[in-house]
Amino acid sequence: MEPCFPIDTKGHPIILVGLMGCGKTTIGKELSRMTGMPLIDMDAIIEEQIGKSISAIFRDEGENHFRALETALLRYIEKTVGTEKGSVIISTGGGVVIKPVNRELLRRIGFTVWLNVDVDTLLERTARSDNRPLLQTPNRREILEKLHRERTPLYAEAAHLKLDSSNISVRDTIPLVHEAALEFFA
Numbered sequence: 001m002e003p004c005f006p007i008d009t010k011g012h013p014i015i016l017v018g019l020m021g022c023g024k025t026t027i028g029k030e031l032s033r034m035t036g037m038p039l040i041d042m043d044a045i046i047e048e049q050i051g052k053s054i055s056a057i058f059r060d061e062g063e064n065h066f067r068a069l070e071t072a073l074l075r076y077i078e079k080t081v082g083t084e085k086g087s088v089i090i091s092t093g094g095g096v097v098i099k100p101v102n103r104e105l106l107r108r109i110g111f112t113v114w115l116n117v118d119v120d121t122l123l124e125r126t127a128r129s130d131n132r133p134l135l136q137t138p139n140r141r142e143i144l145e146k147l148h149r150e151r152t153p154l155y156a157e158a159a160h161l162k163l164d165s166s167n168i169s170v171r172d173t174i175p176l177v178h179e180a181a182l183e184f185f186a
């Protein structure tokens with residue numbers, strides 16, 4: 001079936017940012033289906049291009065190398081902005097906002113939505129995850145609390161919109177992002 005809910009983004013991406021478990025991938029997939037805009041899952045593309053899992057990249061090359069790959073991918077995406085290829089949904093990795101250059105790119109190239117979710121919800125949603133190197137620790141709560149504290153100002157700087165979605169299901173968040181994007185690009 002044809003996508004029934006297109007958004008004319010004039011060649012700009014809709015970008016989802018937020019901590020691990022906030023719902024970026026699920027929301028990205030559904031928005032992609034609704035709008036017909038292809039989904040770029042940054043983690044998946046990096047894994048495919050490098051031929052290794054994110055965990056293996058962290059282990060073999062280190063986190064800094066992974067962060068450099070994220071910047072390179074954003075710069076590649078930047079080149080498509082304004083063309084038909086630029087109309088994509090981007091699901092980012094949770095740490096994409098760490099580097100100032102990435103925050104600047106995220107704000108400049110598209111409509112960036114920060115899915116802000118509290119630590120309890122993140123803990124629930126990442127409980128069965130074994131593919132996230134930063135959560136391979138017995139004290140996940142401490143780590144998530146620290147990341148939440150440290151990254152809150154960084155997401156705030158990178159994003160055009162903060163969506164507090166701790167008390168809303170991932171499913172119910174989807175139309176809110178869709179509507180906000182329609183407004184942003186109107």
Ligand code: S3P
Pocket residue numbers: 018019020021024043054092093094095096131132133134
């Ligand atoms: C990371 C989040 C992960 C992935 C990597 C690092 C982070 O992506 O990019 O494990 O620093 O928060 P998700 O947010 O999609 O889990």
